Amino acid sequence: MAMMCRTLSVSRSGYYRWLDRPKSQRACWREQIEAQVMKTFSTFKARYGAPRIAMELTVRGIPCSLNTVADIPQKQGLKARNGQAFSYGGRALTMHNVSDNLLWREFGANKPNEKWTTDITYIWVEDHWLHLATVMDLYSRSIVGWALDSSMTEELVTDALSMAFERRDIELGLTIHSDRGVQYRSQKSIDYLKRKGGRPSMSRKGNCWDNAPMESFFSRLKVELIYAEQYDTDS
Structure with a gap:
Protein backbone atom coordinates (compact mmCIF):
# COMPACT_ATOMS: atom_id res chain seq x y z
CA MET A 1 0.00 0.00 0.00
CA ALA A 80 -28.28 -14.85 -22.86
CA ARG A 81 -28.99 -18.27 -24.35
CA ASN A 82 -32.57 -17.59 -25.48
CA GLY A 83 -33.50 -17.07 -29.14
CA GLN A 84 -34.60 -13.72 -30.52
CA ALA A 85 -38.11 -14.96 -31.31
CA PHE A 86 -38.85 -16.07 -27.75
CA SER A 87 -42.07 -14.60 -26.37
CA TYR A 88 -43.15 -14.53 -22.76
CA GLY A 89 -46.23 -13.76 -20.73
CA GLY A 90 -46.90 -11.98 -17.48
CA ARG A 91 -46.97 -15.14 -15.37
CA ALA A 92 -43.18 -15.34 -15.19
CA LEU A 93 -43.03 -11.82 -13.79
CA THR A 94 -45.60 -12.07 -11.01
CA MET A 95 -44.57 -11.78 -7.38
CA HIS A 96 -45.51 -14.65 -5.07
CA ASN A 97 -44.80 -15.18 -1.37
CA VAL A 98 -43.89 -11.57 -0.66
CA SER A 99 -43.64 -11.08 3.11
CA ASP A 100 -44.38 -7.85 4.98
CA ASN A 101 -41.50 -5.59 5.93
CA LEU A 102 -41.29 -6.33 9.66
CA LEU A 103 -37.94 -4.62 10.11
CA TRP A 104 -38.79 -1.16 8.74
CA ARG A 105 -35.14 -0.09 8.93
CA GLU A 106 -34.99 -0.68 12.69
CA PHE A 107 -31.51 -2.13 12.44
CA GLY A 108 -30.78 -2.11 16.15
CA ALA A 109 -31.37 -5.18 18.31
CA ASN A 110 -31.58 -5.61 22.07
CA LYS A 111 -30.07 -9.09 22.17
CA PRO A 112 -28.47 -11.71 19.91
CA ASN A 113 -30.73 -13.70 17.58
CA GLU A 114 -33.51 -11.14 17.67
CA LYS A 115 -33.07 -9.82 14.11
CA TRP A 116 -31.12 -11.35 11.25
CA THR A 117 -30.71 -10.07 7.72
CA THR A 118 -29.61 -12.06 4.68
CA ASP A 119 -28.72 -11.48 1.04
CA ILE A 120 -26.73 -12.81 -1.93
CA THR A 121 -23.81 -11.24 -3.78
CA TYR A 122 -21.58 -12.43 -6.61
CA ILE A 123 -17.80 -12.91 -6.76
CA TRP A 124 -15.69 -13.37 -9.90
CA VAL A 125 -13.30 -16.33 -9.63
CA GLU A 126 -10.91 -16.98 -12.54
CA ASP A 127 -13.47 -17.28 -15.37
CA HIS A 128 -16.86 -17.64 -13.73
CA TRP A 129 -19.16 -16.20 -11.11
CA LEU A 130 -19.68 -17.62 -7.64
CA HIS A 131 -22.61 -16.59 -5.48
CA LEU A 132 -22.22 -15.88 -1.77
CA ALA A 133 -25.21 -15.92 0.58
CA THR A 134 -24.69 -14.56 4.08
CA VAL A 135 -26.69 -14.17 7.27
CA MET A 136 -25.96 -11.29 9.65
CA ASP A 137 -27.04 -10.91 13.28
CA LEU A 138 -28.01 -7.25 13.64
CA TYR A 139 -27.15 -7.24 17.35
CA SER A 140 -23.41 -7.66 16.74
CA ARG A 141 -23.31 -7.15 12.93
CA SER A 142 -21.40 -10.44 12.74
CA ILE A 143 -21.90 -13.00 9.96
CA VAL A 144 -23.42 -16.09 11.57
CA GLY A 145 -24.00 -18.15 8.43
CA TRP A 146 -22.86 -18.29 4.83
CA ALA A 147 -22.86 -20.48 1.72
CA LEU A 148 -21.00 -20.32 -1.61
CA ASP A 149 -22.07 -21.95 -4.87
CA SER A 150 -21.83 -21.56 -8.63
CA SER A 151 -25.62 -21.34 -8.97
CA MET A 152 -28.08 -19.13 -7.19
CA THR A 153 -30.89 -21.37 -5.91
CA GLU A 154 -33.03 -21.67 -2.81
CA GLU A 155 -30.53 -24.29 -1.60
CA LEU A 156 -27.89 -21.57 -1.45
CA VAL A 157 -30.18 -19.51 0.78
CA THR A 158 -31.20 -22.38 3.03
CA ASP A 159 -27.59 -23.60 3.35
CA ALA A 160 -26.54 -20.20 4.69
CA LEU A 161 -29.48 -20.16 7.09
CA SER A 162 -28.77 -23.75 8.12
CA MET A 163 -25.26 -22.80 9.22
CA ALA A 164 -26.66 -19.90 11.23
CA PHE A 165 -29.29 -22.07 12.91
CA GLU A 166 -26.69 -24.71 13.79
CA ARG A 167 -24.38 -22.13 15.37
CA ARG A 168 -27.02 -20.23 17.30
CA ASP A 169 -29.72 -21.07 19.84
CA ILE A 170 -32.74 -19.10 18.71
CA GLU A 171 -36.17 -18.45 20.14
CA LEU A 172 -39.47 -18.41 18.27
CA GLY A 173 -40.15 -15.12 16.55
CA LEU A 174 -36.67 -14.37 15.20
CA THR A 175 -37.09 -11.84 12.37
CA ILE A 176 -35.15 -12.80 9.23
CA HIS A 177 -35.07 -10.00 6.66
CA SER A 178 -34.21 -10.26 2.95
CA ASP A 179 -34.99 -8.64 -0.36
CA ARG A 180 -37.69 -9.98 -2.69
CA GLY A 181 -35.41 -12.23 -4.73
CA VAL A 182 -36.98 -15.41 -6.08
CA GLN A 183 -34.76 -17.55 -3.84
CA TYR A 184 -36.19 -15.95 -0.70
CA ARG A 185 -39.74 -16.08 -2.06
CA SER A 186 -39.57 -19.76 -2.94
CA GLN A 187 -41.96 -21.95 -0.98
CA LYS A 188 -39.08 -24.18 0.10
CA SER A 189 -37.20 -21.25 1.65
CA ILE A 190 -40.30 -19.84 3.35
CA ASP A 191 -41.29 -23.23 4.77
CA TYR A 192 -37.75 -23.92 6.01
CA LEU A 193 -37.50 -20.56 7.74
CA LYS A 194 -40.86 -20.97 9.46
CA ARG A 195 -40.08 -24.53 10.60
CA LYS A 196 -37.06 -23.12 12.40
CA GLY A 197 -39.19 -20.55 14.20
CA GLY A 198 -38.26 -17.54 12.08
CA ARG A 199 -40.50 -14.78 10.80
CA PRO A 200 -39.83 -13.75 7.18
CA SER A 201 -39.49 -10.06 6.46
CA MET A 202 -38.83 -8.50 3.06
CA SER A 203 -37.73 -5.12 1.79
CA ARG A 204 -40.12 -2.88 -0.06
CA LYS A 205 -40.04 -2.91 -3.84
CA GLY A 206 -36.77 -1.60 -5.21
CA ASN A 207 -35.54 -0.22 -1.89
CA CYS A 208 -31.96 -1.30 -1.18
CA TRP A 209 -31.86 0.88 1.97
CA ASP A 210 -34.30 -1.52 3.67
CA ASN A 211 -31.39 -3.97 3.87
CA ALA A 212 -28.64 -1.38 4.37
CA PRO A 213 -26.45 -3.31 6.87
CA MET A 214 -26.02 -6.22 4.46
CA GLU A 215 -25.44 -3.89 1.50
CA SER A 216 -22.76 -2.13 3.56
CA PHE A 217 -21.12 -5.43 4.50
CA PHE A 218 -20.95 -6.59 0.87
CA SER A 219 -19.47 -3.25 -0.16
CA ARG A 220 -16.65 -3.47 2.41
CA LEU A 221 -16.07 -7.16 1.66
CA LYS A 222 -15.52 -6.42 -2.02
CA VAL A 223 -13.30 -3.40 -1.40
CA GLU A 224 -11.10 -5.11 1.17
CA LEU A 225 -11.01 -8.75 0.01
CA ILE A 226 -12.38 -9.13 -3.52
CA TYR A 227 -11.37 -6.27 -5.80
CA ALA A 228 -7.75 -6.27 -4.61
CA GLU A 229 -7.28 -10.01 -5.25
CA GLN A 230 -7.31 -12.33 -8.24
CA TYR A 231 -8.84 -15.58 -7.04
CA ASP A 232 -8.20 -18.56 -9.28
CA THR A 233 -10.00 -21.35 -7.44
CA ASP A 234 -13.27 -21.91 -5.56
CA SER A 235 -11.94 -24.81 -3.50
Whole structure:
Protein backbone atom coordinates (compact mmCIF):
# COMPACT_ATOMS: atom_id res chain seq x y z
CA MET A 1 0.00 0.00 0.00
CA ALA A 2 2.77 2.47 0.91
CA MET A 3 4.61 1.74 -2.37
CA MET A 4 1.42 2.27 -4.38
CA CYS A 5 0.77 5.62 -2.70
CA ARG A 6 4.36 6.75 -3.36
CA THR A 7 4.14 5.68 -7.00
CA LEU A 8 0.91 7.64 -7.49
CA SER A 9 2.13 10.59 -5.39
CA VAL A 10 -0.80 10.17 -3.01
CA SER A 11 -0.58 10.41 0.76
CA ARG A 12 -1.65 7.33 2.70
CA SER A 13 -3.97 9.41 4.89
CA GLY A 14 -5.57 10.90 1.77
CA TYR A 15 -6.01 7.44 0.26
CA TYR A 16 -7.76 6.10 3.36
CA ARG A 17 -9.99 9.17 3.52
CA TRP A 18 -10.95 8.48 -0.10
CA LEU A 19 -11.49 4.79 0.67
CA ASP A 20 -13.77 5.53 3.63
CA ARG A 21 -15.74 8.34 2.00
CA PRO A 22 -19.49 7.74 1.86
CA LYS A 23 -20.79 6.56 -1.48
CA SER A 24 -22.86 8.92 -3.56
CA GLN A 25 -26.52 8.10 -4.09
CA ARG A 26 -25.85 7.44 -7.77
CA ALA A 27 -22.97 5.08 -6.96
CA CYS A 28 -25.21 3.15 -4.56
CA TRP A 29 -27.91 2.99 -7.22
CA ARG A 30 -25.49 1.73 -9.85
CA GLU A 31 -24.08 -0.94 -7.53
CA GLN A 32 -27.58 -2.07 -6.60
CA ILE A 33 -28.62 -2.29 -10.25
CA GLU A 34 -25.51 -4.30 -11.15
CA ALA A 35 -26.15 -6.74 -8.31
CA GLN A 36 -29.82 -7.17 -9.23
CA VAL A 37 -29.06 -7.64 -12.94
CA MET A 38 -26.44 -10.30 -12.19
CA LYS A 39 -28.75 -12.02 -9.71
CA THR A 40 -31.57 -12.15 -12.26
CA PHE A 41 -29.25 -13.32 -15.06
CA SER A 42 -27.96 -16.15 -12.85
CA THR A 43 -31.36 -17.04 -11.35
CA PHE A 44 -32.84 -17.69 -14.78
CA LYS A 45 -29.71 -19.58 -15.89
CA ALA A 46 -28.70 -17.12 -18.65
CA ARG A 47 -32.07 -17.52 -20.38
CA TYR A 48 -33.09 -13.89 -19.83
CA GLY A 49 -31.70 -11.20 -22.11
CA ALA A 50 -31.71 -7.49 -21.32
CA PRO A 51 -35.41 -6.82 -22.18
CA ARG A 52 -36.67 -9.60 -19.92
CA ILE A 53 -34.29 -8.70 -17.10
CA ALA A 54 -35.42 -5.07 -17.32
CA MET A 55 -39.07 -6.13 -17.13
CA GLU A 56 -38.41 -8.49 -14.22
CA LEU A 57 -36.68 -5.72 -12.27
CA THR A 58 -39.42 -3.21 -13.09
CA VAL A 59 -42.08 -5.59 -11.79
CA ARG A 60 -40.03 -5.95 -8.60
CA GLY A 61 -40.01 -2.17 -8.22
CA ILE A 62 -36.46 -1.55 -9.46
CA PRO A 63 -36.86 0.84 -12.40
CA CYS A 64 -33.97 0.81 -14.85
CA SER A 65 -33.43 1.54 -18.51
CA LEU A 66 -32.92 -1.18 -21.09
CA ASN A 67 -29.57 0.33 -22.09
CA THR A 68 -28.31 0.21 -18.49
CA VAL A 69 -29.36 -3.41 -18.09
CA ALA A 70 -27.85 -4.43 -21.44
CA ASP A 71 -24.53 -2.77 -20.60
CA ILE A 72 -23.88 -4.76 -17.42
CA PRO A 73 -23.74 -8.37 -18.77
CA GLN A 74 -21.99 -7.11 -21.90
CA LYS A 75 -19.12 -5.71 -19.84
CA GLN A 76 -18.81 -9.11 -18.15
CA GLY A 77 -18.76 -10.93 -21.49
CA LEU A 78 -22.08 -12.65 -20.76
CA LYS A 79 -24.80 -13.41 -23.29
CA ALA A 80 -28.28 -14.85 -22.86
CA ARG A 81 -28.99 -18.27 -24.35
CA ASN A 82 -32.57 -17.59 -25.48
CA GLY A 83 -33.50 -17.07 -29.14
CA GLN A 84 -34.60 -13.72 -30.52
CA ALA A 85 -38.11 -14.96 -31.31
CA PHE A 86 -38.85 -16.07 -27.75
CA SER A 87 -42.07 -14.60 -26.37
CA TYR A 88 -43.15 -14.53 -22.76
CA GLY A 89 -46.23 -13.76 -20.73
CA GLY A 90 -46.90 -11.98 -17.48
CA ARG A 91 -46.97 -15.14 -15.37
CA ALA A 92 -43.18 -15.34 -15.19
CA LEU A 93 -43.03 -11.82 -13.79
CA THR A 94 -45.60 -12.07 -11.01
CA MET A 95 -44.57 -11.78 -7.38
CA HIS A 96 -45.51 -14.65 -5.07
CA ASN A 97 -44.80 -15.18 -1.37
CA VAL A 98 -43.89 -11.57 -0.66
CA SER A 99 -43.64 -11.08 3.11
CA ASP A 100 -44.38 -7.85 4.98
CA ASN A 101 -41.50 -5.59 5.93
CA LEU A 102 -41.29 -6.33 9.66
CA LEU A 103 -37.94 -4.62 10.11
CA TRP A 104 -38.79 -1.16 8.74
CA ARG A 105 -35.14 -0.09 8.93
CA GLU A 106 -34.99 -0.68 12.69
CA PHE A 107 -31.51 -2.13 12.44
CA GLY A 108 -30.78 -2.11 16.15
CA ALA A 109 -31.37 -5.18 18.31
CA ASN A 110 -31.58 -5.61 22.07
CA LYS A 111 -30.07 -9.09 22.17
CA PRO A 112 -28.47 -11.71 19.91
CA ASN A 113 -30.73 -13.70 17.58
CA GLU A 114 -33.51 -11.14 17.67
CA LYS A 115 -33.07 -9.82 14.11
CA TRP A 116 -31.12 -11.35 11.25
CA THR A 117 -30.71 -10.07 7.72
CA THR A 118 -29.61 -12.06 4.68
CA ASP A 119 -28.72 -11.48 1.04
CA ILE A 120 -26.73 -12.81 -1.93
CA THR A 121 -23.81 -11.24 -3.78
CA TYR A 122 -21.58 -12.43 -6.61
CA ILE A 123 -17.80 -12.91 -6.76
CA TRP A 124 -15.69 -13.37 -9.90
CA VAL A 125 -13.30 -16.33 -9.63
CA GLU A 126 -10.91 -16.98 -12.54
CA ASP A 127 -13.47 -17.28 -15.37
CA HIS A 128 -16.86 -17.64 -13.73
CA TRP A 129 -19.16 -16.20 -11.11
CA LEU A 130 -19.68 -17.62 -7.64
CA HIS A 131 -22.61 -16.59 -5.48
CA LEU A 132 -22.22 -15.88 -1.77
CA ALA A 133 -25.21 -15.92 0.58
CA THR A 134 -24.69 -14.56 4.08
CA VAL A 135 -26.69 -14.17 7.27
CA MET A 136 -25.96 -11.29 9.65
CA ASP A 137 -27.04 -10.91 13.28
CA LEU A 138 -28.01 -7.25 13.64
CA TYR A 139 -27.15 -7.24 17.35
CA SER A 140 -23.41 -7.66 16.74
CA ARG A 141 -23.31 -7.15 12.93
CA SER A 142 -21.40 -10.44 12.74
CA ILE A 143 -21.90 -13.00 9.96
CA VAL A 144 -23.42 -16.09 11.57
CA GLY A 145 -24.00 -18.15 8.43
CA TRP A 146 -22.86 -18.29 4.83
CA ALA A 147 -22.86 -20.48 1.72
CA LEU A 148 -21.00 -20.32 -1.61
CA ASP A 149 -22.07 -21.95 -4.87
CA SER A 150 -21.83 -21.56 -8.63
CA SER A 151 -25.62 -21.34 -8.97
CA MET A 152 -28.08 -19.13 -7.19
CA THR A 153 -30.89 -21.37 -5.91
CA GLU A 154 -33.03 -21.67 -2.81
CA GLU A 155 -30.53 -24.29 -1.60
CA LEU A 156 -27.89 -21.57 -1.45
CA VAL A 157 -30.18 -19.51 0.78
CA THR A 158 -31.20 -22.38 3.03
CA ASP A 159 -27.59 -23.60 3.35
CA ALA A 160 -26.54 -20.20 4.69
CA LEU A 161 -29.48 -20.16 7.09
CA SER A 162 -28.77 -23.75 8.12
CA MET A 163 -25.26 -22.80 9.22
CA ALA A 164 -26.66 -19.90 11.23
CA PHE A 165 -29.29 -22.07 12.91
CA GLU A 166 -26.69 -24.71 13.79
CA ARG A 167 -24.38 -22.13 15.37
CA ARG A 168 -27.02 -20.23 17.30
CA ASP A 169 -29.72 -21.07 19.84
CA ILE A 170 -32.74 -19.10 18.71
CA GLU A 171 -36.17 -18.45 20.14
CA LEU A 172 -39.47 -18.41 18.27
CA GLY A 173 -40.15 -15.12 16.55
CA LEU A 174 -36.67 -14.37 15.20
CA THR A 175 -37.09 -11.84 12.37
CA ILE A 176 -35.15 -12.80 9.23
CA HIS A 177 -35.07 -10.00 6.66
CA SER A 178 -34.21 -10.26 2.95
CA ASP A 179 -34.99 -8.64 -0.36
CA ARG A 180 -37.69 -9.98 -2.69
CA GLY A 181 -35.41 -12.23 -4.73
CA VAL A 182 -36.98 -15.41 -6.08
CA GLN A 183 -34.76 -17.55 -3.84
CA TYR A 184 -36.19 -15.95 -0.70
CA ARG A 185 -39.74 -16.08 -2.06
CA SER A 186 -39.57 -19.76 -2.94
CA GLN A 187 -41.96 -21.95 -0.98
CA LYS A 188 -39.08 -24.18 0.10
CA SER A 189 -37.20 -21.25 1.65
CA ILE A 190 -40.30 -19.84 3.35
CA ASP A 191 -41.29 -23.23 4.77
CA TYR A 192 -37.75 -23.92 6.01
CA LEU A 193 -37.50 -20.56 7.74
CA LYS A 194 -40.86 -20.97 9.46
CA ARG A 195 -40.08 -24.53 10.60
CA LYS A 196 -37.06 -23.12 12.40
CA GLY A 197 -39.19 -20.55 14.20
CA GLY A 198 -38.26 -17.54 12.08
CA ARG A 199 -40.50 -14.78 10.80
CA PRO A 200 -39.83 -13.75 7.18
CA SER A 201 -39.49 -10.06 6.46
CA MET A 202 -38.83 -8.50 3.06
CA SER A 203 -37.73 -5.12 1.79
CA ARG A 204 -40.12 -2.88 -0.06
CA LYS A 205 -40.04 -2.91 -3.84
CA GLY A 206 -36.77 -1.60 -5.21
CA ASN A 207 -35.54 -0.22 -1.89
CA CYS A 208 -31.96 -1.30 -1.18
CA TRP A 209 -31.86 0.88 1.97
CA ASP A 210 -34.30 -1.52 3.67
CA ASN A 211 -31.39 -3.97 3.87
CA ALA A 212 -28.64 -1.38 4.37
CA PRO A 213 -26.45 -3.31 6.87
CA MET A 214 -26.02 -6.22 4.46
CA GLU A 215 -25.44 -3.89 1.50
CA SER A 216 -22.76 -2.13 3.56
CA PHE A 217 -21.12 -5.43 4.50
CA PHE A 218 -20.95 -6.59 0.87
CA SER A 219 -19.47 -3.25 -0.16
CA ARG A 220 -16.65 -3.47 2.41
CA LEU A 221 -16.07 -7.16 1.66
CA LYS A 222 -15.52 -6.42 -2.02
CA VAL A 223 -13.30 -3.40 -1.40
CA GLU A 224 -11.10 -5.11 1.17
CA LEU A 225 -11.01 -8.75 0.01
CA ILE A 226 -12.38 -9.13 -3.52
CA TYR A 227 -11.37 -6.27 -5.80
CA ALA A 228 -7.75 -6.27 -4.61
CA GLU A 229 -7.28 -10.01 -5.25
CA GLN A 230 -7.31 -12.33 -8.24
CA TYR A 231 -8.84 -15.58 -7.04
CA ASP A 232 -8.20 -18.56 -9.28
CA THR A 233 -10.00 -21.35 -7.44
CA ASP A 234 -13.27 -21.91 -5.56
CA SER A 235 -11.94 -24.81 -3.50
